[in-house]
Amino acid sequence: MKKLTREFYKRDTLLVAKELLGKYLVVDKENCTLKGKIVEVEAYMGTKDKAAHSYSGKITERTKVMYKEGGYAYVYLIYGMYYCMNVVTLEENLPEAILIRAIEPVSELETMCKNRYGKSFQELNSYEKKNITNGPGKLCKAMDITKWLNGEDLCGDRFYILQDENEDKIEVISSKRIGIDYAEEAKDFLWRFYIKDNKFVSKLD
DNA sequence: AATGCGATTCTCT
DNA sequence: GAGAATCGCATTT
Numbered sequence: 001m002k003k004l005t006r007e008f009y010k011r012d013t014l015l016v017a018k019e020l021l022g023k024y025l026v027v028d029k030e031n032c033t034l035k036g037k038i039v040e041v042e043a044y045m046g047t048k049d050k051a052a053h054s055y056s057g058k059i060t061e062r063t064k065v066m067y068k069e070g071g072y073a074y075v076y077l078i079y080g081m082y083y084c085m086n087v088v089t090l091e092e093n094l095p096e097a098i099l100i101r102a103i104e105p106v107s108e109l110e111t112m113c114k115n116r117y118g119k120s121f122q123e124l125n126s127y128e129k130k131n132i133t134n135g136p137g138k139l140c141k142a143m144d145i146t147k148w149l150n151g152e153d154l155c156g157d158r159f160y161i162l163q164d165e166n167e168d169k170i171e172v173i174s175s176k177r178i179g180i181d182y183a184e185e186a187k188d189f190l191w192r193f194y195i196k197d198n199k200f201v202s203k204l205d
Numbered sequence: 206a207a208t209g210c211g212a213t214t215c216t217c218t
Numbered sequence: 219g220a221g222a223a224t225c226g227c228a229t230t231t
Contacts, residue, residue, distance in 0.1 A: 042212070051212070062227065080225030082213050099212055137213050179212055207231070218219085 001162040006155050009070030013089040013096040016070075017043040018193050020087065022170045024162040025103055027143045032111055034143045036103030036133060038161075040194035040201045042177045044086070046096040051183035054095035065151045066095035073159055075140070075150040082137030085145050087154065087161075101178070101192070103133045104200040105142070112142035135202045171196035175205045 001024065009016060020038050027034040044052035053063045053076070065074040066088055074086040074097050086097040105112055109132075113121045116132055124132075133139040140146070145159075152159045174190040181187055194201045 044212075053212080058228095060228075076212085077226060078211060079213050079223080080211090081223070084212060086212085101212090131214090135213070141214095177212075182211090208229085210225105210227095210229105214223090216220105216222085218221105 001164055004071075004154070004161045004163055006069070006071045009087065009089050009154070010091060011070070011089070013043050013045060013098065014191065016087070016089050017041045017098045017191070018172050020098060020100075020161070021172060021193060021195050022164070022167050024106060024164065025100065025143070026160050026162055027145060027149075028158050028160075029144070032108050034111060035107035035162075036105050036112075036139065036143065038100055038102075039104050039198045040100075040102035040192070042099040042101055042193075043191040044097050044099060045191065046090075046094060049096075049183075049189075050186040051177060051180040052095070052097075054097075057095075063095070066097050067093050068151070071154045073149055073152045073154055075145060075147060075152075077147065078137065083140040083146055084136040085140050085149075099136055100139065101136045102194070102200050102202045103139045103143075104198065105133055115144050116142045134200045173205075178203060 020041050023038050025036050047057045054066045068088050069092045070089045072088045086099050088097045090096050133142045154160050172193050173196050175192045177192045
């Protein structure tokens with residue numbers, strides 16, 4: 001498995017979004033390495049996208065990470081209790097990013113269960129087992145992604161994305177983004193992408 | 206200083 | 219399907 005390079009991230013956001021599907025998100029901790037296959041993403045297309053935090057070029061303490069060059073992590077708190085993780089794309093001052101909406105657990109499933117529910121996998125009921133990492137807030141809880149990883153370089157050693165050289169061909173479904181009803185015309189853009197028939201996708205159309 | 210609210214999730218019904 | 223939880227940020231007084 002090979003780590004994605006800076007060049008990978010500094011390309012067209014919609015292209016990078018689709019190519020992130022099937023890659024492996026890794027959080028390297030002192031005692032363990034959490035790993036999950038990316039199965040669902042959404043693209044946020046910068047200053048002209050009414051759903052994006054960077055709409056109209058607004059720069060604040062929260063959004064400034066979006067203005068970095070590609071390959072940095074933008075992690076923010078939502079509803080006072082959940083974190084969402086994004087991958088920044090393009091060159092500096094082009095504030096586009098990709099929200100990771102769901103992963104499929106690959107390594108450290110037990111740790112993820114502990115992080116999410118404080119219980120082992122075996123102790124989970126069937127509803128909990130289905131809901132470990134199938135949402136942007138859930139996967140951050142499971143992988144212990146918090147504000148301490150905001151601005152982290154994904155080309156570094158603690159938080160990165162791997163590519164499987166023998167990756168199977170992936171069937172990509174495009175659909176409308178979730179939870180952005182306020183975004184007027186932008187709410188209908190097909191900027192959500194997920195792997196067809198994958199059981200860990202957060203919501204079916 | 207005060208207000209309003211969100212790229213969500215969970216717990217009911 | 220509705221309502222609550224909970225807090226940092228952006229905006230208004």
